[in-house]
Amino acid sequence: MTIKKEIVIIGGGPAGLAAAIEAAKRDAGVLLIDENKRPGGQLFKQIHKFFGSKAHNAGVRGVDIGKQLLVQTEETGVEIWLDSAAVGIFSEKKVAVLHEGTTVVVQAERILISTGATENALRFKGWTLPGVMGAGAAQTMVNVNRVLPGKRILMVGSGNVGVIVAYQLMQAGANVVGIVEGMDHIGAYGVHAAKIRRAGVPFYLEHTIKEARGREHVKQAVIAQMHGGRIVAGTEEIIDVDAICVAVGLRPLTELAYMAGVYHEFIPELGGFMPLHDENMESSVPGIYIAGDTAGVEEANTAMDEGRLAGIAMAQSLGYLTKEEGEKAKETVRDRLTALRQGPFGERRLHAKERILEKGAKNICQF
Numbered sequence: 001m002t003i004k005k006e007i008v009i010i011g012g013g014p015a016g017l018a019a020a021i022e023a024a025k026r027d028a029g030v031l032l033i034d035e036n037k038r039p040g041g042q043l044f045k046q047i048h049k050f051f052g053s054k055a056h057n058a059g060v061r062g063v064d065i066g067k068q069l070l071v072q073t074e075e076t077g078v079e080i081w082l083d084s085a086a087v088g089i090f091s092e093k094k095v096a097v098l099h100e101g102t103t104v105v106v107q108a109e110r111i112l113i114s115t116g117a118t119e120n121a122l123r124f125k126g127w128t129l130p131g132v133m134g135a136g137a138a139q140t141m142v143n144v145n146r147v148l149p150g151k152r153i154l155m156v157g158s159g160n161v162g163v164i165v166a167y168q169l170m171q172a173g174a175n176v177v178g179i180v181e182g183m184d185h186i187g188a189y190g191v192h193a194a195k196i197r198r199a200g201v202p203f204y205l206e207h208t209i210k211e212a213r214g215r216e217h218v219k220q221a222v223i224a225q226m227h228g229g230r231i232v233a234g235t236e237e238i239i240d241v242d243a244i245c246v247a248v249g250l251r252p253l254t255e256l257a258y259m260a261g262v263y264h265e266f267i268p269e270l271g272g273f274m275p276l277h278d279e280n281m282e283s284s285v286p287g288i289y290i291a292g293d294t295a296g297v298e299e300a301n302t303a304m305d306e307g308r309l310a311g312i313a314m315a316q317s318l319g320y321l322t323k324e325e326g327e328k329a330k331e332t333v334r335d336r337l338t339a340l341r342q343g344p345f346g347e348r349r350l351h352a353k354e355r356i357l358e359k360g361a362k363n364i365c366q367f
């Protein structure tokens, strides 16, 4: 069965929802597909308040931003297929979707890929034992399903995800026995790290996890000092745990973009191999757009603004806005994005994004 739609958005996280709202409120026909049972992506795990400017939801919890986006999506009449996974993109912008027990092919005039990111894995002895998991999995367990993954938990990785999830596990009653970090400094924003420090959780800097021990479930973690990227023999410490969470970075989920023939380049600051895009979020394949973590791992506010940009650009390209209206609306969003990418963390990403634009994604390859 093949059906036709003007715009198909794959992934209903903050980027996909924001894009859907912008396009649908200008009367474009939008179908949003998400493999989960409810849209919102990572936002529904984010029970903490955002910081930054008022325009960027400072003081609002991620979960509440998600609820606002869902209301707006409903009001603008976006069609939503949940529990439906896009499994392929083929020629002539056809998207194969597993939907209600069958494969439906949707032919789109414009496609947005906003499938988010996935967690990096870390291989060490015992890494497949039950109780060893990604920090994102632990965050889903505790904040969405209200299940504690363990009572004595070791976090590996001191970036924002590791530190925020560690704090949320503590709020839910777990004892976080330590945060292990290979670098000589904490990766997370100071505001998040300070909360953990105040709670007395030790940071093991220049350390790594060497082994997870246990028979049917993890019972102990062996950590050790690192020097020059190598474990220093004889520095091992054994810590009793019943869960180990690994937070060692995220990488964009770009398989569908690869399949569609989108040109990629290696941009480490944004998480690895990146599908290139232009200033409208359009990829090297005309009519295929990308936004959010798929276009470079950043955070929820940048994901929403990139989604907005893509939504306006898709609607404009379909004739729902004049060139003047479209450019004006997009300029406002671009200014917000530039403001978001200030500061020591943001600036690296701003430069990485500028490199993406300089490489001129347009027409590098044709479908």
Ligand SMILES: Cc1cc2nc3c(=O)[nH]c(=O)nc-3n(C[C@H](O)[C@H](O)[C@H](O)COP(=O)(O)OP(=O)(O)OC[C@H]3O[C@@H](n4cnc5c(N)ncnc54)[C@H](O)[C@@H]3O)c2cc1C
Binding pocket: 010, 011, 012, 013, 014, 015, 016, 033, 034, 035, 036, 039, 040, 041, 042, 043, 046, 084, 085, 086, 087, 114, 115, 116, 117, 118, 119, 135, 136, 137, 139, 160, 161, 164, 250, 253, 291, 292, 293, 294, 297, 298, 299, 300, 301, 303
């Ligand atoms: C584990 C984790 C923790 C994070 N913690 C924070 C935090 O605390 N604070 C913060 O600001 N940012 C955090 N981020 C980053 C932030 O959440 C993201 O930048 C933001 O959610 C990205 O939005 P997105 O729409 O691109 O992707 P997501 O929010 O990941 O949404 C992607 C959506 O695509 C759907 N999807 C994926 N593949 C398919 C497919 N083939 N077919 C159909 N649907 C599909 C998924 O179900 C999901 O709903 C975190 C990210 C992760 C992965």
